[in-house]
């Protein structure tokens with residue numbers, strides 16, 4: 001077995017796809033069944049777990065703004081339905097501005113809140129005649145892109161904007177096509193793939209009228225590889241898109257969140273060459289000779305692997321490592337009985353001795369290298385601090401943005417500490433809780449100025465890293481403990497008046513159990529960091545529904561709870577940790593009202 005193997009992949013019996021090596025222009029060669037609304041397996045898993053979590057949250061206590069979503073149908077991609085809803089609502093409202101009716105009529109379909117009825121979906125949209133037969137695939141149309149989903153897929157109709165306005169303002173509904181790699185305002189040629197509930201998946205054939213923010217994607221695999229979705233969009237416009245997506249996630253959670261002010265997305269210093277970790281993989285199939293096995297990433301919407309020689313979002317060190325592990329693995333492919341996932345991770349080593357101890361070497365003197373063994377240790381550098389952790393465990397993957405990311409949290413904590421002290425005389429922040437602390441990144445980066453930092457984390461391995469990292473950096477006021485985040489409140493002895501809490505849960509968000517205890521404890525400041533913004537927005541809406549959050553001076557009208565503490569949101573700052581992909585990290589700061 002290669003030292004770079006993390007885990008066996010499930011092999012499948014599909015045919016191998018020969019990698020396309022040509023640079024993409026505005027014409028696309030559609031892969032059979034290519035569409036982005038079928039999620040790559042990793043995303044699908046996280047989407048599923050987020051859904052389970054949402055349901056739990058909804059069951060426990062929920063404001064109910066998204067009730068309708070529970071009844072939406074099996075295969076439909078929620079993000080598509082959301083984007084369609086937003087598009088149709090926008091058009092309908094703009095054409096009825098000033099009119100006495102403020103809501104679309106009920107016959108309008110799911111837009112009018114008639115989402116409980118499956119019939120509403122099927123009734124309204126006229127399926128184009130060409131698509132009405134049994135075989136809906138491979139019909140070609142010219143279509144117009146009016147909106148993007150939160151994953152960057154285009155929502156297209158056969159009507160241009162003017163005709164769409166006429167149709168929708170008259171209460172009609174267009175048929176919807178979902179198309180990858182397009183931009184708002186573009187006219188494109190598409191080929192249909194299959195029907196889903198309320199829309200038709202399609203491939204992009206040609207861009208007929210390109211949007212001004214369209215650029216040539218620099219990666220030869222873009223459009224086939226499932227890793228990146230936004231390379232065809234100018235970087236500054238990717239940031240605009242991501243800000244809109246954060247806004248949309250919050251408004252989806254509760255329309256009152258339209259009142260929130262979301263800052264411009266803080267950009268990554270490196271839009272390419274930023275990823276400090278890559279996990280190429282391969283499948284073994286009897287029908288494929290070992291020398292032809294593809295090593296790379298999944299093809300968009302499929303479980304087949306695309307052979308990828310180089311991934312340009314990787315750092316230089318990671319790209320070198322990827323070339324090496326690929327060569328080594330190909331050379332002994334004949335030995336593999338099953339597929340596997342390979343790991344390449346950037347690390348920092350002593351300039352004089354790459355295998356030597358880094359503990360005594362100042363962070364600024366370390367140099368970049370790569371490692372391939374999941375059991376070996378990585379050293380990452382963030383500002384003047386070193387962080388060590390096993391190569392297979394979690395750490396933020398964009399080192400170029402981490403100084404401004406952690407620096408922002410530290411500056412905000414200090415700023416609010418000063419403001420609270422100025423207002424209350426002696427109310428400064430003295431204690432910090434770092435919940436879901438991983439290997440101690442935020443607790444250690446923000447420790448100065450606090451008397452004590454306490455972290456909690458469910459992974460045994462990460463918690464021992466966190467304590468070692470504090471020691472290695474000469475940080476003496478941190479104590480990281482093993483446990484479920486919900487247990488932290490049993491152990492906290494510090495006064496809530498002097499305490500700030502950072503929470504940085506996994507993509508599925510936190511839990512009502514944690515949030516209830518957080519509000520009952522009532523720290524002065526809460527910093528909520530999230531890579532799963534929809535789940536974060538749901539968590540914040542949960543606080544709102546419990547009466548623990550005021551928005552623009554307003555409390556949830558239907559709450560009967562009397563919370564122990566009430567917060568207001570003082571900032572929402574997204575950070576682009578994942579350029580070229582639809583992912584975004586978001587930091588919400590809440591300050592207790594007194």
Ligand SMILES: C[S@@+](CC[C@H](N)C(=O)[O-])C[C@H]1O[C@@H](n2cnc3c(N)ncnc32)[C@H](O)[C@@H]1O
Nearest residue numbers: 436437438441457458459483484485504505506
């Ligand atoms: C998004 S990571 C953040 C880690 C850390 N804050 C960082 O930035 O490096 C989420 C962390 O939460 C941990 N975690 C997941 N569920 C947890 C739970 N119920 N209680 C405590 N920690 C949990 C995971 O092991 C993971 O380290």
